Amino acid sequence: MFEKVLIANRGEIAVRIIRACQELEIKTVAIYSEADKEALHVALADEAICIGPAKATDSYLNMHNILSAAVITGAQAIHPGFGFLAENSLFAEMCEECQITFIGPKAKTIDEMGNKVNARRLMIEAQVPVIPGSNGAIDSIEEAKKIAKKIGYPLMLKAAAGGGGKGIRKVMSEEELATHFSSAQKEALAAFGNGDMYIEKIIYPAKHIEVQILGDHFGHVIHLGERDCSLQRNNQKVLEEAPAHSLTDQLRQAIGETAIKAAKAVNYQNAGTIEFLVDEYNEFYFMEMNTRIQVEHPVTEMITGVDIVKWQLKIAANQPLLLKQKDIQLTGHAIECRLNAENPAFNFAPSPGTVSTLFLPSGCLGLRVDSAMYQGYTIPPFYDSMIAKIIVHGKTREEAILKMNRALLELVVEGVTTNQLFQIDLLTHPSVVKGEYDTSFLQTTFLPNWSSE
Template sequence: MFDKVLIANRGEIACRVALTCRRLGIRTVAVYSEADAHARHVDLCDEAWLIGPAPARESYLRGGRIIDVALHSGAQAIHPGYGFLSENAGFARACEEAGIVFIGPPAAAIEAMGSKSAAKAIMADAGVPLVPGYHGADQEESRLAAAADEIGYPVLIKASAGGGGKGMRRVDRPEDFARELAAARREASASFGDDRVLVEKYLLHPRHIEVQVFADGVGNAVHLFERDCSVQRRHQKVLEEAPAPGMTEARRNEMGQAAVRAAQAIGYVGAGTVEFIAEPDGRFYFMEMNTRLQVEHPVTEMITGEDLVEWQLRVAAGAPLPREQSALELQGHAFEARIYAEDPDNDFLPATGRIRHLRTPETGSDVRIDTGVREGDEVSVHYDPMIAKLVVWGDDRSAALRRLRHALTDFEVVGPTTNTAFLKALAAHPAFAAGEVETGFIEQHRDTLIPEREPASDRVLALACLAEFLRIDEEAADRAARSGDPYSPWHHTTGWVLNDDNHHTLHFRDDGRDVAVTAHYRPGHYLLELPGGETRARGTLGREDRIQADLDGVRLTASVVRDGPHLTILCDGHVHELVCHDPLTVGMEDEVREGSLTAPMPGTVISVTIAEGDTVTEGQALMVLEAMKMEYTIKATTDGVIEHVNFAEGEQVTEGAELLAIRAED
């Protein structure tokens, strides 16, 4: 076994690898960018080396620099995690040439699977079923368009190199093919440095099922059962489970054996995942093989009791597989929910910002949290916006799903917009509970999974008021304790007024509406005049933004996070944001000029297709932004004329920046 391992990654996967290494007594070396100087993975490792500025291409993608650090630090092996250099055959070969063990498959295996087109040819020879499509070398637009016509619409354009939903476009009509092909090629080039694509039949109601495989250097290969990854947005997974709902033992064996054949066909060593697309009738087709550990590997660990990172380390050190196929058992059911900084109300676009409040459920054998962030950390534009992976286990699917719902209720994040409310709605959806999953699940149930925001309830308003008054009481008590006369009546906050009812009114902005709540001071409690009637409120403030409240005799615990005038109330698994404001300023805020189009996220302008004075039509593509390896197209909201364009290709924009303005036609 190795004495020291360098982890060539960041975030939750770097932390997860470091923890297994620590358990095995292996010293670890972290690498970090300037943006990650205070990151959790830096603190978890035994030593850490700065490798460059924030952009990944200048830090985490600098293979030569990372190998230099390994050599100078005395690391015997490099664990690449996933993403970044994990599927870079050149980096794997450079490690070997430098005398460092690459904890992953041989470079030849990465190359074989790195091209989706070449991979499918290998799989066909190995007897693994394939989706109908074109995987040829001719990349002329006319040849690809002709292939789409032959296959029949809808079709899916996919980047030939890489995965993760990058460089992937569904096309429903021939007239859209050229535009979507150009977009797929741009994303593929930006993400993988390779703009080649393939075209496949788009299956209308498929499931995404993948099989975890493992092979050693002495000819052994096994599968560790399947995972269902059908629930996706933007072609990227958001919730995974193992085993797949409705999977029969016969079909499990058939898919597992096909996955093992796929691994053996390329002389695979280490952890890998063979991804299949499955039709409702049970037929399945090879999609791709990811030659690395997957983000969702914890669900497999939960149902098998195995540590896949430990398996990786042992196999890379030359040991045989720890288990034979007959010794592997599937026990219970597990879910993994990916908690992202993203906005489901805005097409799941990534979000950024400082994590002001982070509270997670208690962990144990049934609940696991993999994360690379802590309260106070910044979610930046430079890296993937994942905050944590919440993994739960139960005796069966129903038990695991109940545990997932409960754990999501206890998971609180305040700062950047997150998908926690969406995940709660997903876990509570009757169709999901029934196992009726497919890759179009989110779109099919979008209205119920992402409902319209509801006004703040009386309970939310009462908690906000109570937290504000308790905070004022604490600050007054603190001032009194620090003053020369702690018993002075000027320190009191009881609202006492001569010959009048002692009361105070708080004004809140609730998603565009104004709400006033009058609080009357009473001995030992407040009498609140709420929109739905009066409520008696009392309580105490605890640590970490917690409040213990008694509202009309109903006792509850909530979190109220204050950031200037902004209040975030987290109660009963729901999150609501209010602004405590001065009513005299209502209507005086800066407004976005009519006709302007603003940036929905911070990022880089990668394409501008219009100029000032151009006539445009509603829905026309005007500009393309890229952030966190994703593209977002800015489209005209009306027919009109471009008045001005404020940014050019290559320029950085901040969220909310005015990109351009359209003068609407009369």
């Protein structure tokens, strides 16, 4: 096992990784920007080193500074968390060149699966069902129109190197395609340095179902069940639950086996997620693979009892994955709500500032809060607005909903505006309580009828 690990991230995921390292008796190094000098991950780590100014491109995305920090502190491995450099194949390669272990898959795998066009090709070769769409990157609007006529409207225009909801447009007609193609391409180029676009048929209505997988360096791959991530706003997940209550046991088994097939096709190592869309006829289609830990990993940990971050560390240290598929039993139901410093009443505008009063819910079995927030902490305006994740586990879905509602009502955050009440209203909406929602529900049904008053 590693003696010292550098965490190339911030916020709650950095804290989460530090805690896992402490329980494995691994020393930790925190990196921080000038804006994060008073951050919790800095206080919890054994060592901390400033890597640059507040702007992410000068700090958390500064590969040379991060690697220099690892070398200076003698860290043997780097955990990238999620976001920032987590799916950057160049950074993974640079770690390898510096003889520092990148805690994640190989750079080649990140490249193969990070480009959505390439990932589609690989999955087709592996006989994994994919969403009908273009066979490769689209070079021009004229080519896009030809493919769109063949596939049929409505469709999704997507960035090949996309992620986080960027470079994605819903297109209802040829006129809209002409309008959106250029803007989506420019957004993708600015966000990812790659303007390649591709087209997929819209699967509607659909559920967004993702399967958590673990793979070691010896060809052993298992899945840890699935999560329902259908409640989204602007292609960003808001609330997640596991297992997916809409799946039959037969469909659950089929999706899990397909996820393992997909992971083995690219010799996947470490933790990752295979994302699918499931239509109203229970047909499922591969969307993409996330080659990193995900924000919503705690719901899977709750229903399986498997510490995914610890297994990331063990696998990266070349230890075999001792878990067998038969060992994975899904118990009860888990829900995660993302608490953001934002104002839902004003188009979810970010709300940075100082947390003057804080009370986090607690006091019962099956309740977990992942956060880097504390009373007196000043939330900087430079990064993602997520400030906490509230996760609950119940024997049934109904119990989990009631427990989450209690936790959200108990939560007190003053000094900044949050989406707390928005989450309560969403969680208790009759359609959500019944499980009768799909990927369009939040945007087209819930939000138009929601009021902050």
